[in-house]
Amino acid sequence: MEAAARDLLAWYDRHRRVLPWRAAPGASADPYVVWLSEIMLQQTTVAAVAPRFAAFLDRFPDVATLAEAPWEEVAKAWAGLGYYARARNLHEAAKAVVARGGFPKDEAGLRSLPGVGPYTAAAVAAIAFGRPAVPVDGNVERVMARLHAVRETLPAAKRALAAAARAFGATRAAQARPGDFAQALFDLGATICTPRRPACALCPLTHTCRARAEGLAEALPAKSAKAARPERHGLAFWLEDRTGAVLLRRRAPEGLLGGMLELPGTPWRDEPWPFAEARAHAPAEAGWEEIGRVRHVFTHFALDLAVVAARVEALPSPGVQREAVLEAGLPAVMAKAARLALAHSSGRSRERSTSSGRSRPRSS
DNA sequence: AAATCGGGGGC
DNA sequence: GCCCCAGATTT
Numbered sequence: 544m545e546a547a548a549r550d551l552l553a554w555y556d557r558h559r560r561v562l563p564w565r566a567a568p569g570a571s572a573d574p575y576v577v578w579l580s581e582i583m584l585q586q587t588t589v590a591a592v593a594p595r596f597a598a599f600l601d602r603f604p605d606v607a608t609l610a611e612a613p614w615e616e617v618a619k620a621w622a623g624l625g626y627y628a629r630a631r632n633l634h635e636a637a638k639a640v641v642a643r644g645g646f647p648k649d650e651a652g653l654r655s656l657p658g659v660g661p662y663t664a665a666a667v668a669a670i671a672f673g674r675p676a677v678p679v680d681g682n683v684e685r686v687m688a689r690l691h692a693v694r695e696t697l698p699a700a701k702r703a704l705a706a707a708a709r710a711f712g713a714t715r716a717a718q719a720r721p722g723d724f725a726q727a728l729f730d731l732g733a734t735i736c737t738p739r740r741p742a743c744a745l746c747p748l749t750h751t752c753r754a755r756a757e758g759l760a761e762a763l764p765a766k767s768a769k770a771a772r773p774e775r776h777g778l779a780f781w782l783e784d785r786t787g788a789v790l791l792r793r794r795a796p797e798g799l800l801g802g803m804l805e806l807p808g809t810p811w812r813d814e815p816w817p818f819a820e821a822r823a824h825a826p827a828e829a830g831w832e833e834i835g836r837v838r839h840v841f842t843h844f845a846l847d848l849a850v851v852a853a854r855v856e857a858l859p860s861p862g863v864q865r866e867a868v869l870e871a872g873l874p875a876v877m878a879k880a881a882r883l884a885l886a887h888s889s890g891r892s893r894e895r896s897t898s899s900g901r902s903r904p905r906s907s
Numbered sequence: 908a909a910a911t912c913g914g915g916g917g918c
Numbered sequence: 919g920c921c922c923c924a925g926a927t928t929t
Contacts, residue, residue, distance in 0.1 A: 588916060841914085917921090
């Protein structure tokens with residue numbers, strides 16, 4: 544293990560990824576930057592985070608700025624990134640950090656912040672504070688499962704894989720560079736020890752790896768079967784006044800898409816909504832017209848969302864100008880519905896101007 | 908241990 | 919279409 548840890552760190556020194564949130568070799572890491580990046584990267588790929596990270600840091604350059612910001616601003620900056628409880632916890636944690644005068648510097652203290660679990664506490668402790676902790680993410684689980692040819696299926700194998708990672712991190716080489724050791728495991732998992740077609744020929748641990756020796760690398764880690772994804776149905780209302788203002792509302796702070804903006808709509812349920820039933824949830828009496836449907840896949844269900852539109856004299860409450868709706872900070876499913884409505888009405892105005900009326904509004 | 912909680916990239 | 923991603927929290 545000792546030699547393997549040295550080989551891994553030597554590989555990292557040559558092949559480390561250059562990422563926006565990473566300090567240059569030898570430079571000290573900003574705990575705020577490390578923490579923010581770790582939260583953003585929870586269950587989210589580097590490719591998805593990279594373009595969003597700089598913008599968020601630009602808007603909230605330090606923990607005090609984030610703590611003082613209103614929730615609406617944080618939600619707007621996070622919109623589209625998913626798992627919105629992360630943004631709520633991020634905001635609350637920033638307030639807690641400011642209140643206590645700075646970031647906790649050890650795992651236990653970090654773990655007390657909302658949204659910081661075992662993984663993130665270990666990652667920040669190691670990367671930002673040089674503490675000898677080993678964060679165990681999906682990459683590390685995969686590398687450990689292969690290194691030791693662990694055949695037990697995930698998630699049952701989590702405990703054993705974490706123990707293996709802890710033992711690896713207890714080597715002298717790892718203890719000398721905890722942050723680099725953790726990130727070396729991430730980079731190895733992301734670029735060499737990949738879920739499919741691992742590049743074992745390029746791996747610094749290829750001679751230590753038991754799965755490699757047994758021809759099992761690509762088959763590990765094994766996973767237990769996952770549940771089927773049910774279909775649910777909803778209906779959303781695009782209501783616009785004569786000035787082009789569109790009605791939006793904010794969802795309840797907890798639960799799915801908690802605290803985020805949305806189009807008014809019905810609840811989401813297993814059965815489709817006949818319009819006669821859905822209209823009881825409409826924000827106004829109007830000549831509603833179905834303009835299309837949006838399909839969006841969440842983690843544990845797929846949503847079929849019908850979108851209906853209407854125009855009224857005055858909205859029941861202040862709206863957002865239609866040109867600004869896509870910049871207001873909508874979650875992805877609502878951005879899809881908004882794009883559908885915007886395309887539909889711009890298409891209609893084009894048709895009116897060229898008097899090639901093709902659509903036959905189905906009034907309801 | 909299982910369920911909840913998003914969205915997208917890659918194949 | 920499926921798998922996976924620098925997971926946390928609640929039940």
